[in-house]
Amino acid sequence: MTNTPSIIHAKWVITDTTHILKHHALVIQSGLIEAILPSGLAKERYPTVTHTTYASHALLPGFINCHTHLTMNIFRGLADDLELMDWLNNYIWPAENKWLGEELVYDASLLAIAEAIRSGTTCMNDMYFFMNATARAVTETGIRAHIGLHLIDVPTAWAQTMDEAFEKAILFYEEYKNHERITPTMAVHSTYTVSLPQLIKAKKIADDYKLKINIHLQESPQEIAHVQALHQERPLMRLHKIGMVNPDLIAIHMTQINEDDLKILTATKPNIVHCPESNMKLASGIAPISTLMQHGLNVALGTDGAASNNDLDMITEMRSAAFLSKISTQNPQALSAETALNMATINAAKALGVDHKIGSLAIGKAADFIAIDLERIETEPLYHPISQIVYAASRDQVTDVWVAGKQLLKNRQLTTIDEKALLAKVKTWRKRIQNTV
Amino acid sequence: MTNTPSIIHAKWVITDTTHILKHHALVIQSGLIEAILPSGLAKERYPTVTHTTYASHALLPGFINCHTHLTMNIFRGLADDLELMDWLNNYIWPAENKWLGEELVYDASLLAIAEAIRSGTTCMNDMYFFMNATARAVTETGIRAHIGLHLIDVPTAWAQTMDEAFEKAILFYEEYKNHERITPTMAVHSTYTVSLPQLIKAKKIADDYKLKINIHLQESPQEIAHVQALHQERPLMRLHKIGMVNPDLIAIHMTQINEDDLKILTATKPNIVHCPESNMKLASGIAPISTLMQHGLNVALGTDGAASNNDLDMITEMRSAAFLSKISTQNPQALSAETALNMATINAAKALGVDHKIGSLAIGKAADFIAIDLERIETEPLYHPISQIVYAASRDQVTDVWVAGKQLLKNRQLTTIDEKALLAKVKTWRKRIQNTV
Structure with missing residues (x-):
C-alpha cells in the first residue's frame, strides 16, 4: 500500500540531540519517516501534496x-x-x-x-x-x-x-x-x-x-x-x-x-x-x-x-x-x-529494545514525533532550542503529536479521545473512590 | 471615589491554605476585596452589577x-x-x-x-x-x-x-x-x-x-x-x-x-x-x-x-x-x-512586611488574585484543590490574573502588554547578545 505522503515543515527539526536542523521537513509515508529534507527541497520534490508548516516550532522525537x-x-x-x-x-x-x-x-x-x-x-x-x-x-x-x-x-x-x-x-x-x-x-x-x-x-x-x-x-x-x-x-x-x-x-x-x-x-x-x-x-x-x-x-x-x-x-x-x-x-x-x-x-x-524503530527521527523509523512551539514568552530569547525545551518549556507548548504518522493531538486538541466524556467518567470515579477511603 | 463593584464567582475560593470555600464570590471595589460571600448571597445582595463566573476554577491569592x-x-x-x-x-x-x-x-x-x-x-x-x-x-x-x-x-x-x-x-x-x-x-x-x-x-x-x-x-x-x-x-x-x-x-x-x-x-x-x-x-x-x-x-x-x-x-x-x-x-x-x-x-x-495588604484573600486586602482552571485532564480527579495546584497543575492553567482589582490576564491573554511587539524586541536582543559572547 502506498499513500500520499504528508510533509511537515518546521523552523527546527531536532532529529536527535546532536542534530538540530533549521527549516527542514519530515516526509511521512505509511506511518514511517520516508525522508528528512531542507524545506525548499521538500517543496520542489513534492509539489503536488499538502505541506504543513510549523513556523515557530521544533519537531522532535516523541x-x-x-x-x-x-x-x-x-x-x-x-x-x-x-x-x-x-x-x-x-x-x-x-x-x-x-x-x-x-x-x-x-x-x-x-x-x-x-x-x-x-x-x-x-x-x-x-x-x-x-x-x-x-x-x-x-x-x-x-x-x-x-x-x-x-x-x-x-x-x-x-x-x-x-x-x-x-x-x-x-x-x-x-x-x-x-x-x-x-x-x-x-x-x-x-x-x-x-x-x-x-x-x-x-x-x-x-x-x-x-x-x-x-x-x-x-x-x-x-x-x-x-x-x-x-x-x-x-x-x-x-x-x-x-x-x-x-x-x-x-x-x-x-x-x-x-x-x-x-x-x-x-x-x-x-x-x-x-x-x-x-x-x-x-x-x-x-x-x-x-x-x-x-x-x-x-x-x-x-x-x-x-x-x-x-x-x-x-x-x-x-x-x-x-x-x-x-x-x-x-x-x-x-x-x-x-x-x-x-x-x-x-x-x-x-x-525497550526498539531503538531501531523509535527514539529519534531517522529515515525508516516510525513517525512518532511532536511539535513544540518555542516562540513564546516563556521560551524567549531562543538561544538554544534544547535548553528551552528541557529547562523552560511547559507541556502546553506541545501543540501537536503524531504516532506512526497519525496525528493524535492537533493544536492542543485530542483527535482520538472525547475529552468531555472522559472527564465526566472521571468525575464518577472520584465520587466512588472518595466514598471508599 | 466609589466604583461599581465587580463580582467574581468561582467553584472554589481558596482564601488561604486553611480555608477552601466552595461556590463563593469575591466582591471587588476600588482595588480591594470588599466582601467574600457564598455565590447565592452575592447574587442576592448585588442584583444590578455584572457577575462573572469561573465555573471550573479556583480563585486564590496571586x-x-x-x-x-x-x-x-x-x-x-x-x-x-x-x-x-x-x-x-x-x-x-x-x-x-x-x-x-x-x-x-x-x-x-x-x-x-x-x-x-x-x-x-x-x-x-x-x-x-x-x-x-x-x-x-x-x-x-x-x-x-x-x-x-x-x-x-x-x-x-x-x-x-x-x-x-x-x-x-x-x-x-x-x-x-x-x-x-x-x-x-x-x-x-x-x-x-x-x-x-x-x-x-x-x-x-x-x-x-x-x-x-x-x-x-x-x-x-x-x-x-x-x-x-x-x-x-x-x-x-x-x-x-x-x-x-x-x-x-x-x-x-x-x-x-x-x-x-x-x-x-x-x-x-x-x-x-x-x-x-x-x-x-x-x-x-x-x-x-x-x-x-x-x-x-x-x-x-x-x-x-x-x-x-x-x-x-x-x-x-x-x-x-x-x-x-x-x-x-x-x-x-x-x-x-x-x-x-x-x-x-x-x-x-x-x-516583605505587607501581609496586612496581600498574601491571602481577606476583606480589606488588595484584590491580587488568580484563577486556575482545575477541571482539566491534568488535574483530575479533583480530590483536593491544593494538591492539584502544587503537584499537578501547570502554569497554562492560570487563566486570569488580577492585581489591585485590575485584570492583567484575561483567558490567557495579557491585557497590558503587547505580546507581539515584545517578542519582536526580544528577538533583536537575542541577536545583539549572541554576537557579544
Whole structure:
C-alpha cells in the first residue's frame, strides 16, 4: 500500500540531540519517516501534496515514558505527603480492593493516555493489573505502549494466585505479540513480592518469548532492609544469581547502589529507569545517574504512576532529572539538557529494545514525533532550542503529536479521545473512590 | 471615589491554605476585596452589577515571587550546565558589560513581567541595576513589585562607584516611596561585594526609611570559603555583628547553615527566601527549610533570575520546594502542598512586611488574585484543590490574573502588554547578545 505522503515543515527539526536542523521537513509515508529534507527541497520534490508548516516550532522525537502505572492516574492527589505504608494501607489499597477491574483500568488508562499525549509522550512502558483493558485504551487512542505481563504474588481481582497470573500473562502475550503498537514485556513487581521459583519461571518465559523484563529494584533503603531480612541478600544480587541481570533487564528506580552493586551493574549492563520525581516525592533516595552513565550503563527516564509524582509530564521529569543530578553530585555540569533529552527518547528506546524503530527521527523509523512551539514568552530569547525545551518549556507548548504518522493531538486538541466524556467518567470515579477511603 | 463593584464567582475560593470555600464570590471595589460571600448571597445582595463566573476554577491569592532579577530573563538559556565562574566570566558578564542600560533592563523586565503574569505571579521582589527602568515596566503593566535599592561595589554602567550607587538609590527611593504598587527595599548584593562600612551605611538608610534589607546570603560553600578567607568570619556572623540580622532582613538562599548560624537565626528571626530550583541548577546546596520552619523562622519562596532556573514559574517552584525538602530530609511528610503554597503567598507577604495588604484573600486586602482552571485532564480527579495546584497543575492553567482589582490576564491573554511587539524586541536582543559572547 502506498499513500500520499504528508510533509511537515518546521523552523527546527531536532532529529536527535546532536542534530538540530533549521527549516527542514519530515516526509511521512505509511506511518514511517520516508525522508528528512531542507524545506525548499521538500517543496520542489513534492509539489503536488499538502505541506504543513510549523513556523515557530521544533519537531522532535516523541517522549518515551519508560515507567508508568497508567491506572494510578485515577488516584492522583487522593492523598499526598504521607508515609508510604500509611498511603498504601489507608488510601491506595482500600480503593484498589474495592474498585480494581476492567472498567477502572480502562477509564483510568484513557485519562493517563490523554495526559501523556497532551504532554508529548508517544510511547509508555506500563505495568499494572488488567493489562488487556490498558491495551484496549492504547489500541483505540493510537498511542504506542509496551505493556508488562504483570506478576505479583498478592491475590487481587486480576489474579487470585500466581498460577492464574502466569496463565493470564501468556494469554495476553499471545493476543498482543503481533500488535502494531503494543509490545508485551515481562513485568515482575519486585523481589519481595515474587518468590525465587516464580522469578525463574518468569525469566524462562521472557527468554522463550524474547521479552524485556521490568522490575522495581532497590527503590528505597526500606526495600533493601526488607529483602535482606527476608532473604539475607540484596535484591540485585538475588536477581544476579539467577542470571536475570543483563541487557534485557529494565531495572526501575535503583536509588540504592553500593560498591558491589556497581560492580555487578557494570559487568552485566542492565538498563536503568530513573524516576526522579517519584523518588523525591516518596523520599525513596537518589539514583546515582551520573556514576551509572560514566560506567557505560544505559539510563532512561520514567514518571512512575501519577499518584506519586503527580503527573506524567516528561518535560518536568527531564528538568527534575537534571536538577537532582546537579545538586546531588554538587556539580552544575552534571546531566546536561541534552543528556536529559536523550534519557527521555533514545535511551528509553534502547532500554525497550526498539531503538531501531523509535527514539529519534531517522529515515525508516516510525513517525512518532511532536511539535513544540518555542516562540513564546516563556521560551524567549531562543538561544538554544534544547535548553528551552528541557529547562523552560511547559507541556502546553506541545501543540501537536503524531504516532506512526497519525496525528493524535492537533493544536492542543485530542483527535482520538472525547475529552468531555472522559472527564465526566472521571468525575464518577472520584465520587466512588472518595466514598471508599 | 466609589466604583461599581465587580463580582467574581468561582467553584472554589481558596482564601488561604486553611480555608477552601466552595461556590463563593469575591466582591471587588476600588482595588480591594470588599466582601467574600457564598455565590447565592452575592447574587442576592448585588442584583444590578455584572457577575462573572469561573465555573471550573479556583480563585486564590496571586503568587509572590520573593527573589527575582527580572532582567536576567534576557539571558535565559544563553548558556547552561556550566561552572558558575565559567558561566559568569564567559557569558553573563560580557553580555552585561556590553548591553547593560535602560533599554535592556526595561525590555527584559517587560519580558519577565509577561511571564510572571502568565504564571499567576502578582508581586515580585526584585534586585538589579537600572531599577528605574524596571519600575517603569511595573508601573505600565499593572503588576506589583518590591524593588531593591541595588548596592554592589563593582563599577557598572549603572554606577561607577558606591557613592554614585547610594545617590541613585536615594533618588529612586524618593521617586517611588509613595507609589501605589511599588515598594522600595534595600538590596545589598552580598558580604563579599559590599564592604562593612557600606553595609553599615545601607543599614542606616534602611532604618531611616523603614526599608526591608535583601541580601544574597550563604548561597554556596564557595561563598562561605571566600568570605572566610577575606574576613575570617562567616557571612551571617558578619551581618549579625552590625545588627543587621533581624525581622527586617530578607536572607536569600541560606543553603549553608551550621549550628552557630542556626542559633543566630533562631534568636534574631530574619526572613529566609528559599530558591530551590536555582540552588539545584547551580548545585549551590540545599537550604534546610524544614529545620528553619521548626525553629519558627518565616520562609518564603523565590525563583531567582530566569538564567539560573530557567523560568519564573512559581507553581513548579512550589513543587520543587516540596520534592527537595522530602528527599533531603528522607521524609515524605516534609513540606506539604499547603506549606509550599503558604511559602508562595502569605509567607512572602510577611517577609516583605505587607501581609496586612496581600498574601491571602481577606476583606480589606488588595484584590491580587488568580484563577486556575482545575477541571482539566491534568488535574483530575479533583480530590483536593491544593494538591492539584502544587503537584499537578501547570502554569497554562492560570487563566486570569488580577492585581489591585485590575485584570492583567484575561483567558490567557495579557491585557497590558503587547505580546507581539515584545517578542519582536526580544528577538533583536537575542541577536545583539549572541554576537557579544
